Amino acid sequence: MxxxxxxxxxxxxxxxxxxxxxxxxxxxxxxxxxxxxxxxxxxxxxxxxxxxxxxxxxxxxxxxxxxxxxxxxxxxxxxxxxxxxxxxxxxxxxxxxxxxxxxxxxxxxxxxxxxxxxxxxxxxxxxxxxxxxxxxxxxxxxxxxxxxxxxxxxxxxxLSGGQVQWKDAEDKPILTVDETRRIIRDVVLGLEYLHHQGIIHRDIKPANLLWTKDRAIVKIIDFGVSHYSPTSELTPGSKQPEDPSDDGLFHDSDLLKRSGTPSFLAPEIVWFSDTTLKQSPAASCDTLASGSNSVTIRDGSCIPPQRPPITKAIDVWSLAVTLYCLLFGHTPFNVPESANENIYHNEFVLYNQICTRDWDVEETMGVDRVYTGGKYPRDTESEGFMVISLLDQMLQKDPNKRVTVSEVKRNPWILRGVSEPNEWIIRTSPPITKDSSSFVSRWRQASLKMLNNLPRPRRIPGL
The missing domain is CATH 3.30.200.20 (Phosphorylase Kinase; domain 1)
Incomplete structure (x- = not known):
């Protein structure tokens, strides 16, 4: 938009x-x-x-x-x-x-x-x-x-345009990278508004994104498991509820329930206490052991030793999984085809992957097969580097290190193709009241900072 x-x-x-x-x-x-x-x-x-x-x-x-x-x-x-x-x-x-x-x-x-x-x-x-x-x-x-x-x-x-279709029968992407960017940009604007109002959607996925009739705008649907925090999540300028009695419907303990779609759930939702997540005092966040399979995870991306609080960061994770789906035609974490037929066993395997495993990157993305450069692209000016860097910031297993939706909105890849991005960021931001000028100032400063600083190249293991 x-x-x-x-x-x-x-x-x-x-x-x-x-x-x-x-x-x-x-x-x-x-x-x-x-x-x-x-x-x-x-x-x-x-x-x-x-x-x-x-x-x-x-x-x-x-x-x-x-x-x-x-x-x-x-x-x-x-x-x-x-x-x-x-x-x-x-x-x-x-x-x-x-x-x-x-x-x-x-x-x-x-x-x-x-x-x-x-x-x-x-x-x-x-x-x-x-x-x-x-x-x-x-x-x-x-x-x-x-x-x-x-x-x-x-x-x-x-919304007669129907659901956002993103893969074919062979789990291959059917959207171009530019089409994916447009879709994600619309979802980011909707999510930014929700978070500004104190609402956590809790079930962001392609099936909950619908096109308008002219297929010009994507809209978020299905608030069946959404959560509203009337005190902790409200930001300056957000509207007060039309019916204050609605506030009594929501309890923070509801956030601990595993509501949503399993493949799109954040690590803090499916977090479990297990010896595979415990590290020795000498170990760092780089290595986690899972039975006989050792897994290397980048600095800062492993799940914390204690369960983090459930916040609106879970929507950022689900948005990242959605972005991954649109680009590659499948989810980043999947239960192997040879897995047990028991649905509870398969969910445990999936949740273990979400908490402890890293995600892979294919050589190309989108139906137009744009080169990614793999998991650690060397060309810092390439679109592949920009996309993988964004996914890396959004798929942080520690929610405290995960970027916010507003930061995603200011990412250079999201802003690519937007004329006058500074003005676009300000004009598409949630409504601000006259009494929150300091908040406006901070918002604009954050916008300029994000625009003037492209993501730095990440360390490539072994080099």
């Missing part, structure tokens, strides 16, 4: 509409939305293409999600048996709590590179059912307890 593309940004006053009343007619149309074909199916529901009759027939993606699933009902029955003799109202089911978190995150987002949420239809009176008839003598007093089984309806921006 270039500086002139900022006209695509939604207006700040366009708030998400919350509708408490649901109407479904005989044609199965929902409120003002004329339902058409199904375009997707997820863990909690389905997505239908609809036309909004109140917005001149604008196409939207209507996501229909049940408040609960059978597992939630079992949990509720157990809670009823233990706690509802005094007539207590049951708390949110785990599914509903997850959905409300997703809504709370999307309500905060107003950016050209993030899929927009237009409306939430939340009618708790729809489709009530009874539970409690034949629950046993201990629950006779709790019969006729109403349990809400209604659905949430989320009207979202319809």
């Amino acid at each position: 270039t500086a002139q593309d900022l006209s695509h940004l939604p207006r700040e006053e366009d708030k998400v509409r919350i509708t408490p009343k649901l109407t479904v007619d005989r044609r199965r149309n929902i409120n003002q939305y004329v339902r058409q074909e199904r375009i997707g199916k997820g863990q909690h529901g389905e997505v239908f293409l609809c036309k909004d009759q109140e917005a001149a027939g604008r196409e939207v993606a209507l996501k229909i999600m049940k408040r609960n699933n059978p597992r939630d009902r079992i949990k509720l029955l157990r809670r009823n048996q233990q706690n509802l003799r005094g007539g207590e109202v049951p708390p949110f089911s785990s599914t509903e709590h997850s959905i409300r978190k997703e809504i709370a995150v999307m309500k905060r987002c107003r950016h050209a590179n993030i899929a927009r949420l237009f409306e939430v239809i939340d009618d708790p009176q729809q489709d009530k059912i009874y539970i409690g008839d034949n629950l046993g003598p201990e629950l006779n007093s709790a019969i006729l307890m109403l349990y809400q089984s209604a659905s949430f309806y989320l009207a979202m921006e319809y």
Whole structure:
């Protein structure tokens, strides 16, 4: 996205509409939305293409999600048996709590590179059912307890360009290096905005990147496992939540859960205590032993001896894996084909690789087969050197040494082809309030510093 593309940004006053009343007619149309074909199916529901009759027939993606699933009902029955003799109202089911978190995150987002949420239809009176008839003598007093089984309806921006396709049937890249740069540049702008708002996406991957109809802009979707930190992550100029009660939905302990896609998870998420990660006092971070296979890892890239805190740095790692996928057609860490059929065993092998192994670089990248120069390119002026240097900064196993999204944005490879990069960096930065001039100054100084300093050549082992 270039500086002139900022006209695509939604207006700040366009708030998400919350509708408490649901109407479904005989044609199965929902409120003002004329339902058409199904375009997707997820863990909690389905997505239908609809036309909004109140917005001149604008196409939207209507996501229909049940408040609960059978597992939630079992949990509720157990809670009823233990706690509802005094007539207590049951708390949110785990599914509903997850959905409300997703809504709370999307309500905060107003950016050209993030899929927009237009409306939430939340009618708790729809489709009530009874539970409690034949629950046993201990629950006779709790019969006729109403349990809400209604659905949430989320009207979202319809991105008809589809997912970012990045490999063929033989796991070879299908994008040029320049196309990859454009895609990553859009994702970086969206992620920078999210982090500025205190939001960690937690599941950045190609499948969660969609094109607009004209395939001019890539947008981030799927906030089902996203996290919001209302205190620690907010930066000067970020918006306050539209509904302060949403803050109570999020707990920092949720970050310890292994949510997301295994191949894209950062080392601090899949960190585990194991003797293969322990080093003798005389050992350095250069060498880690894993059984009979010794692995050499560059200075500073090994996992710390203690689990680091989970921060927005996990999105930088996932973004790096996504960049690697677009360039080479496969993920940097993979379970061997001969691995055990047990899914838990394979995940353990994958997580061990993510924590302890280095990543390889092929001789060429992209469908246009641009020469990389290998893992340690000698030509410091080549595009291969710029790309591998960027990946090296993003795939640091210690999150404290990993670059931030804002630093990625200022990387020379990302800025390649951008006219007036200084102006572009400033104009595409998250909105800053009038009371944060010092923050603006620091932001501009960081921009100039990154632009004036190309990455230094790295040490080549053995030379």
